[in-house]
Amino acid sequence: MLHEITSGILNIFYLARFFANSYGNKLTFLALSILYPDYNWGAVTFHQDHIFPKDIISLKNLKIAGFNIDRIHSYLSIRDGLGNLELLSPEENKEKSNKPFDKWLITRDATFKKRHLIPDSPELWKVERFDDFVKERQKLIEKRLVKLFGGPSDKTN
Numbered sequence: 742m743l744h745e746i747t748s749g750i751l752n753i754f755y756l757a758r759f760f761a762n763s764y765g766n767k768l769t770f771l772a773l774s775i776l777y778p779d780y781n782w783g784a785v786t787f788h789q790d791h792i793f794p795k796d797i798i799s800l801k802n803l804k805i806a807g808f809n810i811d812r813i814h815s816y817l818s819i820r821d822g823l824g825n826l827e828l829l830s831p832e833e834n835k836e837k838s839n840k841p842f843d844k845w846l847i848t849r850d851a852t853f854k855k856r857h858l859i860p861d862s863p864e865l866w867k868v869e870r871f872d873d874f875v876k877e878r879q880k881l882i883e884k885r886l887v888k889l890f891g892g893p894s895d896k897t898n
Contacts (some may be wrong), residue, residue, distance in 0.1 A: 748778060777856070785830060798816050815872060825874075836867075842866055843867055858885060
């Protein structure tokens with residue numbers, strides 16, 4: 742797979758394989774690290790973090806919030822995917838803990854959203870729009886991958 746990506750052939754098959762990584766999978770940290778090319782990998786430790794906290798996107802809490810069962814299952818099916826994962830320093834991860842994403846995000850500096858590929862639409866930062874947030878973030882991730890490796894959306898190929 743690496744040869745195909747580095748050759749500039751980032752096609753739908755490889756994007757699907759990339760997005761198939763999920764929380765707890767051994768390759769997920771590696772997949773996420775590709776999205777952060779400017780990180781100082783040897784000097785700092787990073788944690789895989791659920792952007793929308795796992796505790797908030799849980800069966801119990803979504804039921805309490807009044808979501809219907811189909812929507813709950815939809816949310817749970819994407820909760821642990823790359824579209825809802827980021828790399829944070831241990832300090833940031835501890836500070837964030839289980840805070841609602843929209844409340845925590847406004848405490849971050851101006852570059853945070855760009856660095857973590859967070860859609861710049863505050864309406865998507867609410868639990869009620871979690872599925873739309875993940876779709877939009879996956880588009881941003883795909884654009885980053887195309888920029889790094891070339892691919893189907895790359896006009897230079």
